[in-house]
Amino acid sequence: MPFHIMIIPTLRCPGMCKYCWGSDKQAEIMDISIVENIKEWLECFRCDDEVHFTFHGGEPLLPGYDYYKDAFKILNTLPNHSGYSMQSNLWLLDDEIADLLVENNVILSTSIDGPKEITDYQRGEGYYDKTMRSVHLAEDKGLYVSYVCTFTSYSKDYASEIYDYFKDLKATVKIHSALPSLRGENADPWALNQEDYGKLMVELLDKYLYDLDKFQIMDFDHMAKSSFIRRGTLCAFNDCVGDTLAVGHDGNIYPCYRFVGMDEYIMGNVKDKPTVEDLESSNAYKLLHEFNDYVKEDCKRCRFIKHCNGGCPYNGIVAAQSPKAVDPQCEAYKLIFQNMKDRQKQDLIKNGIPGMPGAKTSQEKEEGEPFTIMDLMTK
Numbered sequence: 001m002p003f004h005i006m007i008i009p010t011l012r013c014p015g016m017c018k019y020c021w022g023s024d025k026q027a028e029i030m031d032i033s034i035v036e037n038i039k040e041w042l043e044c045f046r047c048d049d050e051v052h053f054t055f056h057g058g059e060p061l062l063p064g065y066d067y068y069k070d071a072f073k074i075l076n077t078l079p080n081h082s083g084y085s086m087q088s089n090l091w092l093l094d095d096e097i098a099d100l101l102v103e104n105n106v107i108l109s110t111s112i113d114g115p116k117e118i119t120d121y122q123r124g125e126g127y128y129d130k131t132m133r134s135v136h137l138a139e140d141k142g143l144y145v146s147y148v149c150t151f152t153s154y155s156k157d158y159a160s161e162i163y164d165y166f167k168d169l170k171a172t173v174k175i176h177s178a179l180p181s182l183r184g185e186n187a188d189p190w191a192l193n194q195e196d197y198g199k200l201m202v203e204l205l206d207k208y209l210y211d212l213d214k215f216q217i218m219d220f221d222h223m224a225k226s227s228f229i230r231r232g233t234l235c236a237f238n239d240c241v242g243d244t245l246a247v248g249h250d251g252n253i254y255p256c257y258r259f260v261g262m263d264e265y266i267m268g269n270v271k272d273k274p275t276v277e278d279l280e281s282s283n284a285y286k287l288l289h290e291f292n293d294y295v296k297e298d299c300k301r302c303r304f305i306k307h308c309n310g311g312c313p314y315n316g317i318v319a320a321q322s323p324k325a326v327d328p329q330c331e332a333y334k335l336i337f338q339n340m341k342d343r344q345k346q347d348l349i350k351n352g353i354p355g356m357p358g359a360k361t362s363q364e365k366e367e368g369e370p371f372t373i374m375d376l377m378t379k
């Protein structure tokens with residue numbers, strides 16, 4: 001069973017995004033010796049399973065070229081490493097780092113919230129140009145860059161413009177909804193309420209079904225697939241506990257990057273080379289399991305339990321300050337999954353059962369007609 005280690009070299013970030021809850025201007029930067037410790041730990045931790053690394057932050061490019069040159073050299077010696085990703089605003093990308101990322105086949109993802117005016121309004125003056133300059137540099141080097149777009153209480157009113165923007169870019173984009181945070185109050189006015197989030201997603205899905213061949217909204221692709229195979233495929237709809245771990249700048253291990261810096265969620269430290277059993281005996285692990293147990297009971301009558309799994313444990317636990325809570329985006333998830341189910345029914349009535357005599361295929365759809373949910377499920 002593959003697993004995922006997120007390396008958080010620092011929680012520091014030079015950006016000034018107005019709704020950000022995760023950056024800390026004073027945060028320290030990971031010493032390369034911690035990467036060595038990560039490697040030594042993984043030599044005896046689940047060494048029969050493939051491990052994928054994601055560098056995340058704060059801003060993961062802050063440690064600079066020498067850090068990454070050494071980090072890749074160290075981690076590449078692990079026989080079970082299966083690849084690298086990085087989530088970054090890319091401001092610090094230059095030729096030298098880009099070449100290093102190409103050499104190590106790093107999959108890049110960056111964050112912009114749509115056209116320049118909207119992105120700069122939400123993320124600070126100059127953000128858009130700095131990020132897009134680097135996107136072009138990365139693409140010129142042959143790196144593929146996907147996007148995370150955060151919808152807020154402000155940008156929800158510009159959904160069409162934002163949609164068209166990513167469609168014109170032929171982008172692969174993942175949608176986040178801004179959430180309130182316990183770490184600071186700055187995020188709260190930007191948070192998207194659940195009704196608005198659900199409605200926004202249904203509105204975007206309406207449009208997307210005309211454009212499945214033009215670009216990719218990962219959330220819909222995964223949610224449709226989850227409905228089809230009745231198992232979550234995005235981390236928020238899968239049981240991430242134990243198969244995703246994050247390592248902070250000091251080697252502390254957490255259940256996911258979202259918990260980094262929260263002392264009560266430290267599961268161990270890479271320097272101690274904890275075993276699976278050690279991590280499972282940590283208080284943090286028990287809290288996450290309490291979340292899973294709560295979901296099993298609380299969501300058992302929900303028709304979407306198989307594809308949702310109670311959503312993201314961080315969202316649930318942190319919003320309620322208790323593991324006895326589901327993801328507060330529950331109502332929005334229900335709305336979207338239900339909408340997909342209803343559309344699927346309508347498609348079946350209109351086009352017949354795929355594969356059966358007389359059924360209409362997507363190749364036979366008329367000019368200007370939308371694709372079907374089944375097309376999305378099997379995309």
Ligand code: SF4
Pocket residue numbers: 235236237240241244255256257258311312313314315
């Ligand atoms: S805690 Fe949430 S964001 Fe983190 S891996 Fe799990 S589902 Fe994903």
Ligand code: SF4
Pocket residue numbers: 298299302303304305306308309310311326327330331333334
């Ligand atoms: S949609 Fe809500 S009730 Fe249903 S499984 Fe997800 S969190 Fe639980």
